[in-house]
Amino acid sequence: MQYFPLFADLKGRAVLLVGAGEVATRKADSLLQAGADIRVVARELAPAFLDWQNEGRIQWLAREFQPEHLQDVFLVVSATGDAEVDSQVFKAAQARHLLCNTVDDPQRCSFITPAVIDRSPIQVAISSSGTSPVLIRHWRQRIEALLPQHTGTLANIAGRWRARVQEKLGTVRERRHFWETLFASRFDALVAQGDIAAAEAELARQLDGQAARQGEVVVVHADPDDPGLLTLHALRALQAADLVLYEARVSEPVRQQIRKDAERSCLAPALAPHDQFDGTGSQHVARVATRLRDEARQGKRVVWLRCAPQAPSDDSTCAQILARAHVPLRIIPGVPVSGPDSRSDGSRHRQPAPAATLPIPVSLQAVPTTMSPVRRLRVATPQHLHRLYRRKHRHDTTLRHFQASQNRKI
Known part of the structure; x- marks a missing residue:
């Protein structure tokens, strides 16, 4: 990251603008909207400046321009188009430890101004670090079309109710879940229609009826190295999680897709010996599933970020433990590697994973599940695989691989 993004409060602060032409007019207009006290140095003023x-x-x-003009200034913007004058302004600002922006000259900038989508008080800024302004304009237009005009009104209402929501809901997690649910409800449509009174009545109704949120577990199968292979469902789960448990092989680019304020915990792989197999998958998976269960019981949305592909029996183990505790479970399949061959562009050949199918033992068939009864009968349970494994004395392969191969034969 070449530049640190920030938003500056310029209300009542002195900003020196050197230049008063067409480009400087656009800069001055933005600075005035931010409430800056603009001081201009220019040989002559454009019509807008005269007004x-x-x-x-x-x-x-x-x-x-004279260096004395920098006295008591908060920011400096140079937009003369004269390289000699712009260089003089930048050097003088640097000597006084002032931030200076030179228009169309990244080498003489200690700060840059991004393209902005304004839905006050919501602002979205996008920048290419000065490398491609045209590309940024392209993306600003696309983002502009995606951001509804009433977004600012939503933020203003939320600001008015923020203190009451904090008083009603004691934890950060409860408040975040409340706002996420509210913004996805009819409250948004009422604001878009301009019916603010009805929107605030809906907000009050949902706040009064707010109940303790039930936690859930989401198992995300993903390529450990390429964040571009994360599915849309996987990205949404990572952005909504309160806690993410990830395996050691998951790379930093993939971990960066996790919501910034979510808890994170790295899981060290530890497979149990064959003689410790208890009919519910490896001990490691069972321990992780138990932790998922305990965290979800606290009302958390917990994600287990796994490296694809994995043995189907692992998901089965997780499903069994969570089903006994009545903890909701979702499994999001990834895009696994289908073979070692590489394409000419250097990427590996991948195919979409099939929908997850979980073997459920007879004792748990009363638990609600999306698996069809026919498929449930066709998939071998871990206990059955364990007996088959011991009967065949297949010591030349691990139990996990044997389970996977047997499920593929079904």
């Missing part, structure tokens, strides 16, 4: 001067919104200090 602002007559309205008392800017100060015209001088025609030629």
Whole structure:
């Protein structure tokens, strides 16, 4: 990251703008909208600057720049188009430890201004670090079309109710779940229609009826190295999680897709010896599933980020433990590697994974599940595989691989 993104409060702060042409006019307009006290140095003023001067919104200090003009200034913007003058302004600002932006000259910038989508008080900024302004304009237009006009009104209402929500809901997790549910409800449609009174009544109704949220577990199978192979469902799960348990092989680019304020925990792989197999998968998977269960019982949305592909019996183990505790479970299949061959562009050949199928033992068939009865009967249970494994004395392969091969034969 070449630049640190931030939003500056310029209300009542002095900003020196060197130049008063067409480009400087656009800069001045944005600075005035932010409430800045603009001081201008320019040989002559464009018509817009003359209007602002007559309205008392800017100060015209001088025609030629002098280092003394930087006295008591918060920010500096140079937009003269004259390389010599811009260099002089930048050097003088650097000597006084002031942030300076030189228009169309990234080498003489200690800060840059991004393209902005304004839905005040919501603002979305996007930047290419000064490398491709045209590309940024392209993406700004696309994001502009995606962001509804009433987004700012939503934020204003949320701001008015924030203190009452904090008083009603004691934890950060409860408040976040409340706001996420609210913004996805008819409250959003009421605001879009301009019916603010009805929208606030809906907010109050949902706040009064807010109940303790039930936790859930989501198992996400993903390529450990390429975040581009994460499915849309996987990304949504990672962004909504309160806690993410991930395996050691998961790379940093994939982990960066997790919501920034979510708890994270790395799981060290530890497979149990064959003689410790208890009919519910490996001890490691059972331990992880038990932790998933305990965390979800606290009302958390827990994600287990796994490296695809994995043995189907692992998901079965997790399903059994969670089903006994009546903890909701979702399994999101990944895009596994279908073979070692590589394409000419260097990427590996991958095919979409089939929907997850979980073997459920007879004792748990009363638990609600999306698996069809026919498929449930066709899939071997872990206990059955264990007996078959011991009967065949297949010591040349691991139990996990044997389970996977048997399920593939069904």
